[in-house]
Amino acid sequence: MKIKACIFDLDGVIVDTAKFHFKAWKQLADELQIPFDEHDNEQLKGVSRTTSLEIILQKGSKKFSDDEKLLMAKKKNASYLEYCSTINEQDILPGIKLFLDELKENNFLIGLGSASKNALLILDKLNLTRYFDAIVDGNKITEAKPNPQVFLKAAEELGVLPSEAVVIEDAEAGVEAAVRGGFFSIGIGDAKILGKANFVFSSTAPLGLEVLMKF
Ligand code: BG6
Numbered sequence: 483m484k485i486k487a488c489i490f491d492l493d494g495v496i497v498d499t500a501k502f503h504f505k506a507w508k509q510l511a512d513e514l515q516i517p518f519d520e521h522d523n524e525q526l527k528g529v530s531r532t533t534s535l536e537i538i539l540q541k542g543s544k545k546f547s548d549d550e551k552l553l554m555a556k557k558k559n560a561s562y563l564e565y566c567s568t569i570n571e572q573d574i575l576p577g578i579k580l581f582l583d584e585l586k587e588n589n590f591l592i593g594l595g596s597a598s599k600n601a602l603l604i605l606d607k608l609n610l611t612r613y614f615d616a617i618v619d620g621n622k623i624t625e626a627k628p629n630p631q632v633f634l635k636a637a638e639e640l641g642v643l644p645s646e647a648v649v650i651e652d653a654e655a656g657v658e659a660a661v662r663g664g665f666f667s668i669g670i671g672d673a674k675i676l677g678k679a680n681f682v683f684s685s686t687a688p689l690g691l692e693v694l695m696k697f
């Protein structure tokens with residue numbers, strides 16, 4: 483088998499923080515009287531904080547200054563972090579901990595490729611930081627998914643080629659980034675949205691070494 487590493491997205495793959503991002507954006511959109519629902523939210527998954535805000539503001543008609551936008555992004559992040567304040571190991575998505583243990587025991591390299599600037603804080607809360615051989619988060623990248631930069635950087639830090647790594651993603655933009663970067667990919671969620679991935683599972687529960695054997 484040629485696979486040497488797994489690169490995980492964070493939000494929606496390791497922990498269900500995707501719902502907190504949605505709640506925090508929804509709160510802001512409601513205040514601005516901009517219609518925003520779960521369907522619109524799909525576009526925001528995997529995308530940076532500033533780009534997410536732009537996508538929401540485009541749905542409204544009002545224009546805002548850069549300072550106003552900065553304040554909105556800060557406010558969203560404050561409510562997001564408040565939702566995250568109670569996160570702990572019990573919030574790790576099904577099968578993830580076991581899969582990380584299996585990967586470690588079998589000498590696979592483990593990377594994180596996340597657009598979030600809060601990634602380290604969340605990993606610490608989940609007590610998972612020690613598993614990762616490379617962590618590339620929103621503070622280390624200039625190009626957002628679907629640009630493959632975040633995964634290419636993670637692969638570089640791990641010392642593997644994209645063709646030796648599997649990316650695990652819940653976002654359409656994330657799967658697209660994996661494909662563009664030349665990685666294998668596993669989508670977690672709706673196959674209609676994540677169809678470009680090599681395999682799609684509706685949840686993280688089936689993840690395991692036997693899935694990697696299929697590549
Ligand atoms: C991604 C999420 O992981 O991180 C996006 O899927 C989020 O929804 C992005 O906007 C940036 O996160 P943060 O924590 O830096 O605002």
Ligand code: MG
Nearest residue numbers: 491493494652
């Ligand atoms: Mg995600």
